[in-house]
Amino acid sequence: MIEAKGVYFRYPNGVEALRDATIRIDDGELVAIMGPNGAGKTTLVKHFNGLLKPTKGEVFVDGVNTKEVSIASLARKVGYVFQNPDHQLFCESVEEEVAFALRNFGFDEAEVERRVTWVLEFFELTPYKRKSPFTLSVGERKRVTIASIIAWNPKVIILDEPTLGQDYFQKEKLRDFILRLRKRGGTVVLVTHDVEFVSELKPRIVLMADGRVMADGPAESILTDRAILKEASIFPPQIAQVFLELVNVGLPKGVINVEDAKGALLRLLRSMRS
Amino acid sequence: MTIIRANGLTFTYSGQLRPAIEEVHLSIEEGEFVLIAGPSGCGKTTLCRCLNGLIPHFYEGELKGDIFVTGLNVKDHSIRELARYVGMVFQNPENQLFALSVEKDVAFGLENLGLPRSEMMELIEWAMKAVGVYELRDKAPYELSGGQKQRVAIACVLAMKPKVLVLDEPTSSLDPFGARQVLEVVRKLNEELNMTVVLVEHRLDLAVKYATRAIVMNDGRIVLDGDPRDVLSSKEAISIGIDVPKVVKLYRALQEVGLTLSEVPIAAEEMVQLLQEVLKR
Amino acid sequence: MSFLDVLEGLRFKKASSPIHKLDPRVKFALALSLSTLALAFKELLALIALFTAHVPLILLGGVIRQWARMMKGASLFAFFIFLTNFLFIHFHPGYAALSPTFVLPISMALRFLTIVGAFSCFFLTTSPDDLGLALERHLVPFTKWLIERVPRLKGAIDPYGLCFAFIASVRFIPTMVEEATSIVDAQRARGLELDRGGLLKRIRGYVPILIPMVINALRRSDELAEAMESRAWGAVKERTSLYELRLKKGDAIVMALTALAFAIAVYVRISIPIPL
Ligand SMILES: Nc1ncnc2c1ncn2[C@@H]1O[C@H](COP(=O)(O)OP(=O)(O)OP(=O)(O)O)[C@@H](O)[C@H]1O
Ligand SMILES: Nc1ncnc2c1ncn2[C@@H]1O[C@H](COP(=O)(O)OP(=O)(O)OP(=O)(O)O)[C@@H](O)[C@H]1O
Ligand SMILES: [Mg+2]
Ligand SMILES: [Mg+2]
Numbered sequence: 001m002i003e004a005k006g007v008y009f010r011y012p013n014g015v016e017a018l019r020d021a022t023i024r025i026d027d028g029e030l031v032a033i034m035g036p037n038g039a040g041k042t043t044l045v046k047h048f049n050g051l052l053k054p055t056k057g058e059v060f061v062d063g064v065n066t067k068e069v070s071i072a073s074l075a076r077k078v079g080y081v082f083q084n085p086d087h088q089l090f091c092e093s094v095e096e097e098v099a100f101a102l103r104n105f106g107f108d109e110a111e112v113e114r115r116v117t118w119v120l121e122f123f124e125l126t127p128y129k130r131k132s133p134f135t136l137s138v139g140e141r142k143r144v145t146i147a148s149i150i151a152w153n154p155k156v157i158i159l160d161e162p163t164l165g166q167d168y169f170q171k172e173k174l175r176d177f178i179l180r181l182r183k184r185g186g187t188v189v190l191v192t193h194d195v196e197f198v199s200e201l202k203p204r205i206v207l208m209a210d211g212r213v214m215a216d217g218p219a220e221s222i223l224t225d226r227a228i229l230k231e232a233s234i235f236p237p238q239i240a241q242v243f244l245e246l247v248n249v250g251l252p253k254g255v256i257n258v259e260d261a262k263g264a265l266l267r268l269l270r271s272m273r274s
Numbered sequence: 275m276t277i278i279r280a281n282g283l284t285f286t287y288s289g290q291l292r293p294a295i296e297e298v299h300l301s302i303e304e305g306e307f308v309l310i311a312g313p314s315g316c317g318k319t320t321l322c323r324c325l326n327g328l329i330p331h332f333y334e335g336e337l338k339g340d341i342f343v344t345g346l347n348v349k350d351h352s353i354r355e356l357a358r359y360v361g362m363v364f365q366n367p368e369n370q371l372f373a374l375s376v377e378k379d380v381a382f383g384l385e386n387l388g389l390p391r392s393e394m395m396e397l398i399e400w401a402m403k404a405v406g407v408y409e410l411r412d413k414a415p416y417e418l419s420g421g422q423k424q425r426v427a428i429a430c431v432l433a434m435k436p437k438v439l440v441l442d443e444p445t446s447s448l449d450p451f452g453a454r455q456v457l458e459v460v461r462k463l464n465e466e467l468n469m470t471v472v473l474v475e476h477r478l479d480l481a482v483k484y485a486t487r488a489i490v491m492n493d494g495r496i497v498l499d500g501d502p503r504d505v506l507s508s509k510e511a512i513s514i515g516i517d518v519p520k521v522v523k524l525y526r527a528l529q530e531v532g533l534t535l536s537e538v539p540i541a542a543e544e545m546v547q548l549l550q551e552v553l554k555r
Numbered sequence: 556m557s558f559l560d561v562l563e564g565l566r567f568k569k570a571s572s573p574i575h576k577l578d579p580r581v582k583f584a585l586a587l588s589l590s591t592l593a594l595a596f597k598e599l600l601a602l603i604a605l606f607t608a609h610v611p612l613i614l615l616g617g618v619i620r621q622w623a624r625m626m627k628g629a630s631l632f633a634f635f636i637f638l639t640n641f642l643f644i645h646f647h648p649g650y651a652a653l654s655p656t657f658v659l660p661i662s663m664a665l666r667f668l669t670i671v672g673a674f675s676c677f678f679l680t681t682s683p684d685d686l687g688l689a690l691e692r693h694l695v696p697f698t699k700w701l702i703e704r705v706p707r708l709k710g711a712i713d714p715y716g717l718c719f720a721f722i723a724s725v726r727f728i729p730t731m732v733e734e735a736t737s738i739v740d741a742q743r744a745r746g747l748e749l750d751r752g753g754l755l756k757r758i759r760g761y762v763p764i765l766i767p768m769v770i771n772a773l774r775r776s777d778e779l780a781e782a783m784e785s786r787a788w789g790a791v792k793e794r795t796s797l798y799e800l801r802l803k804k805g806d807a808i809v810m811a812l813t814a815l816a817f818a819i820a821v822y823v824r825i826s827i828p829i830p831l
Contacts, residue, residue, distance in 0.1 A: 071748075086774070165446055167314040196520060234451070245542075266533075372723045383786040385796055386789065
């Protein structure tokens with residue numbers, strides 16, 4: 001469980017990136033943090049594994065104040081995949097890259113090897129195992145960074161802009177991985193601008209603007225609330241845009257993806273016929 | 275007037291075995307707004323690089339076939355000559371602004387062309403106003419948001435009065451609002467100045483309504499080319515893995531269960547109208 | 556107080572003050588005169604006068620806070636200079652006869668602070684853009700002059716390129732600081748601990764940080780080159796410039812006053828003995 005209480009954060013250059021941000025994420029939740037560029041999303045999630053400590057306020061991870069423990073011990077629990085894969089890749093092979101953190105955390109070599117094999121398989125990266133990460137495409141590089149963090153099996157995984165520069169199939173794969181992680185009981189926190197990607201997953205949504213949490217709730221209600229979305233510089237998903245215009249003819253509110261839209265339309269048509 | 279013409283264009287980066295683009299035939303008329311889509315690695319960026327001479331003058335490799343832009347053979351003209359005809363906007367907003375103020379950045383290209391000050395002033399002011407960054411003229415790049423940076427990048431090439439504007443995933447790191455502002459600016463330049471636009475985008479839901487033509491690439495080749503509505507609603511587009519707008523997906527999903535709408539929608543408003551028709555019946 | 560904090564003491568912030576408006580060359584001449592004089596005198600009274608002479612500039616320029624920061628950073632070095640001089644004099648009694656034990660060490664520390672202060676004032680009130688302009692304005696004719704004399708250098712020096720490199724490096728400092736922070740964070744999030752273990756382990760700990768930094772820097776320079784080419788870099792032999800430096804009346808007055816003060820100081824140095 002992660003709990004941020006009235007967190008303020010100021011960067012050394014004077015930018016106040018968080019102003020009274022409060023949020024609580026329970027075990028096993030799927031949360032998407034959304035909001036305009038510069039809202040403070042990245043700054044907030046960097047507090048979850050202790051990379052940043054609040055200027056004012058407190059952050060607790062499983063009841064422990066992040067100010068009182070080392071980053072390394074927090075990182076074991078909270079894995080964070082950075083926005084830009086090029087900020088972390090440095091090894092000669094994909095395999096080494098994935099083993100790096102495991103060695104830092106002191107797993108023995110047999111365990112390292114077992115986990116590397118498992119995670120490369122899980123992310124369909126086995127064919128690239130001996131390739132240099134720098135020769136891979138952006139989508140593949142991103143997948144290597146995710147794998148390098150899932151490898152130590154953190155309780156919580158934070159993905160910062162996971163869909164950036166990825167094509168449709170790569171996004172589908174990513175969605176699939178997220179669902180599989182959830183099945184294994186993991187907590188997943190997404191930071192993203194991609195409403196269409198989010199609308200398929202239907203997570204809990206936390207909207208941020210100006211360093212504050214300004215809305216928090218299920219995707220179906222947040223992503224169909226035009227007024228709130230506007231404040232966070234987001235447009236509703238396309239399907240929601242359609243359905244919001246059609247509530248007056250009897251379509252339900254809160255429909256945000258194609259599957260649900262199809263179901264709702266068929267149901268309405270059937271009831272009209274009978 | 276045909277402004278871009280490619281004949282059997284094939285390019286292999288040096289050191290690579292397979293060509294990045296292969297046998298590309300393309301002809302674009304002045305004033306068109308062409309949207310290029312396709313899966314990662316299919317050669318979209320490579321094609322863009324051929325349009326302003328980065329290929330073959332900056333990137334080494336083997337270029338076969340011909341490409342003409344505004345009647346100039348790209349092979350025979352340097353990038354700096356072509357810069358007056360083709361403006362190129364890149365994906366990363368950060369690495370295409372080099373000066374310490376917006377105004378100086380917009381001036382950069384004109385200074386390179388050796389224009390006198392008075393002439394420069396006029397062009398800079400015009401370009402900054404056209405993309406709506408005039409108020410930001412004294413700001414440094416690190417004081418701008420991503421969307422503002424991308425609009426400044428457009429102003430930078432616009433000041434050189436190019437005939438063609440090429441944008442390679444200009445909105446990929448922007449929030450939806452910033453993305454829309456950038457695309458609105460591009461649309462305005464296309465409509466009001468009749469500027470030819472070549473836009474590469476992954477996010478089709480925002481971009482498709484501005485385009486007059488859509489091209490889908492796969493494996494280095496152009497596989498679909500035509501009216502955006504036809505291209506995006508084709509079975510092939512989905513099977514290649516194009517992120518077609520959700521309304522098109524819904525249209526297809528309804529079609530599968532026997533409900534065929536009278537037309538393929540590509541924007542939310544169109545879908546609203548089509549569904550209203552059905553539900554009123 | 557970290558190194559970055561001291562750098563902050565050199566970072567230009569936009570403002571409009573009489574000092575900011577001065578021509579960069581005039582300000583440079585001012586800082587240079589002050590420093591030269593600080594080196595020419597070793598008498599405490601003279602150095603106090605020189606140090607106080609640059610304070611009005613700081614006040615007029617409205618950069619006291621950053622200047623104070625810089626001074627705080629420099630004071631450690633100043634103290635060090637004081638200490639070495641003091642010990643030196645103390646243990647070499649022959650020198651003590653020259654002046655009372657404290658005076659010379661204080662003068663030497665003050666000399667250092669004057670030079671740092673003068674240049675800090677210069678950088679704090681001069682925009683890198685202006686600096687680039689000044690550089691371009693003088694570097695271009697200078698290289699031309701040089702190449703006329705040493706034809707071999709033709710093609711080896713590109714004055715415009717040098718000026719561009721200067722501006723771009725200033726422009727990218729904030730970006731690179733942010734990038735470096737992000738890289739360090741990304742590796743610490745993967746359990747890298749930089750402050751644990753023996754020396755060798757610590758040095759090895761920097762590899763995962765240095766490699767991404769180098770790779771990102773290389774990629775950036777490629778992308779920059781691509782963007783510059785696409786905007787006609789080098790299309791004509793003589794680039795023009797949106798702004799040109801022009802000496803205004805105020806500049807001329809300040810320049811004249813500086814020259815006068817400098818001349819007087821030189822005269823004093825040569826012919827009037829200062830007691831302390
Ligand atoms: N290392 C840093 N030093 C100084 N300021 C920073 C740093 N990182 C971020 N900021 C500033 O803090 C604010 C919040 O930034 P943050 O990166 O948290 O936003 P974000 O919501 O993640 O935005 P984006 O969608 O662009 O990733 C911004 O104004 C940003 O400029
Ligand atoms: N500078 C280069 N040197 C060698 N190979 C390259 C270079 N740039 C691209 N390639 C290769 O050329 C092919 C086409 O790449 P390109 O960047 O044009 O694709 P893209 O469609 O723009 O992909 P994305 O959507 O990921 O940007 C890829 O296989 C890529 O690995
Ligand atoms: Mg962010
Ligand atoms: Mg590309």
